[in-house]
Amino acid sequence: MAFERKQIVDRLKAQIKTKGHVIGVATGAGLSAKYAAKGGADLLLALNSGRFRQMGLGSIAGMLPFANCNQLVMEFGSREIIPAIKNIPVFFGLCATDPTINLENYIGDIHEKGFSGINNYPSVGMIDGQFREAIEEDGLSYSKEVEAIQIANEKNIFSIAFVFDEIQAKDMLAAGADVICAHLGITKGGILGAKKVLSLDAAAKVAKSIFDVCDKIRPGVIKMIYGGPINSPLDLKYMYDNTNVMGYLGGSAFERIPSEVAITKITREFKIAGIQDDTLAKILEGMTEHHDYIAFVKEYISQNYMNKISFSDLAIEAHLSRTYLSALFKKEVGCTFSEYITRYRINKAIEIITNKKIPLSEVAFACGYSDYAHFSKAFKKETNYSPREYLNDTKGHKHHI
Template identity: 55%
Template sequence: MNKKEIRNRLHNQMKEGKHLIGVAAGSGLTGKYAQKGGADFLLALTSGRFRQMGVSSSAGYLPIANSNENVMNFAVKELLPLSNQIPVIFGLMANDPTIHLRNYISTIQKKGFSGINNFPTVGLIDGKFREALEEQHISYAKEVEAISIANSLGLFTVAFVFNKDQAIQMVKAGADVICVHFGFTKGGILGPKHVRSLQSAKTLALEIFEACEKINSNIIKMIYGGPVTKPADVQFMYNGTDIHGYIGGSVFERIPSEQMILQVTKSFKETDEVQYEQLSHFIMDGFTSKKDYIDFIKNYIRLHYADNISLNDLAEYLGLSRSYLSTLFKEEVGTSFRDYLIEYRINLAIDILKTKILPLTTVAEMVGYPDYAQFSKLFKKKLGMSPKEFAKRNKNTKT
């Protein structure tokens, strides 16, 4: 697929109100079923291949193998055969000193890849090591150059960015997708244990996208990694924003494989059919650690936001103390349970007010506030204006 075809396909989905999904696939198996699940494009990344070897994604930053050769070898054989269905994007190590950048990008194009992505990226490296790399001209600027070259050759480009300055550079270089990268994905056995909170990730993404839109209002805005590991997390990032989609790697292949293979193997070892069924449901529900209780709460809010939701009731249901659950939630999400629930509901109300013609009292009830006065107070605190004022500005709600 060429750049124009991909952009048209993605923008058409966005016009229909659908969010975009990119999957960083390390094998044909992942690519095949990601496509069946509705993925819009595949990223062929060296870290994806290492994940399939049972190694952390960070192995893509170690001198174990040549990154570009690694991607080329597996992606041509396993992912490109799927390219007649969805585009395959090549994860390019732009700072590879053994290649001529423009010539190599041309080779990528001739092999049948639809575009490139800047990975492995210097953006994930900091401190003294980053300084040492940049002294030798191994820099993020080279990645920007690669995106610019690919754009000039008519390739679709997905740019990982980590701050506003990088995002602005990538937009000016012609990137089709600006994807805010929050770091390696949390969770599972091989994932990092310390990442930023959901709230801080959302704040960062909105700051970066605001800067991008001043340059190109048609830029496709996506997010990747860090604390965003479950559908409820993605929904939290979408609520009250115009983020267009999510790209994931570990969440689609490493974490599910770790969980299912480990627990199912144990079940067969014990030949306990009942335990096997229980474990399967347990894993599918995401309960593999105490912190996964928080994911249950976020998902519960997503499904029952219109109901009366109490942290006391949830704590009792989960068999935990309220104080412990409250502390755990704030550590994991970066905000209190109460503030998270309020933001979720008010953001939903904003979306409803923008798209539907309904009385304000009805909107309040739809998002869980039968007391309109309470709803109005919370709405005004978040937006600095009442629901009625907001509705008048959007001119599509009965007041």
């Protein structure tokens, strides 16, 4: 049974108020939906790309003519997800540019089937170049997706709008979208992930520009992000620290990447069970192991930011040259190692200053600064406030750096 719009808005805003953020999972099967719900997901999206992920294909398959998108989502969503999920709203990934449907009637059918709302996916916003020009000339433009959100608004049905720039954000806000979600592209990582994506720093800038528009036009709208370089909790933490995002929607990060890792690992363990000589085990491990050097660096920082960290030592640990690891880090994250760790430490300092009453000198030490003057200088460079000014004048307000 579908949730009412006000009920969803109240639930999500209460979650944001108490927990700080909300989590949505884009899924393609009842099994993953069931366990996402068990893990605490606040909302679920039934997207055609989720179904293709279940087939072993990349999410980009959802943008190609492999199936009737709306028919596919309606089938698995109504048969597998809606019956299995009782306490969480489920949203329908609607291909609004489908010329074979009447949008107003179809959105009504979606709600009657038990879906609590709609989301504009697959979206024309992911297409550019000559193909984008050609389909828009044929009337299949992003404006059809805006129209779908407008219809949902008029029917008092909850809607989640994927937007790719500030102009689309303005259009979706005017249409009445309940959630503005900055879509950052196909998710990187794993075996089937996109190889060319925005860096974390670039993604944060894109999201911030979109959310600035939201704050000017409708400050109360729920702001979320989807895809791109975010495929781990550490990546998401970076976005929380550097934008005013209120939540995250993920597909591959919850469904594909964990499956790739877990199934590979357990299969390998069964394969080598009972082998006395560990030579074969090492060979099999070497055949399947994937070194994510940047994830290693980010994880190390998150665990050791309060201590002195040598980038050269990390390079040695990763068995890479310092120059090569530095280039990899800058390419993926979008800033240098030094800039990243400074930003990480200052955000940690802000958390401590905001939530705990301890001397600023101890805050500096807790965040990896043995010299308070150095800490104060770095803090002011990142926030435009000295630690004392932040404590006295801006405590309780969230400032992103």
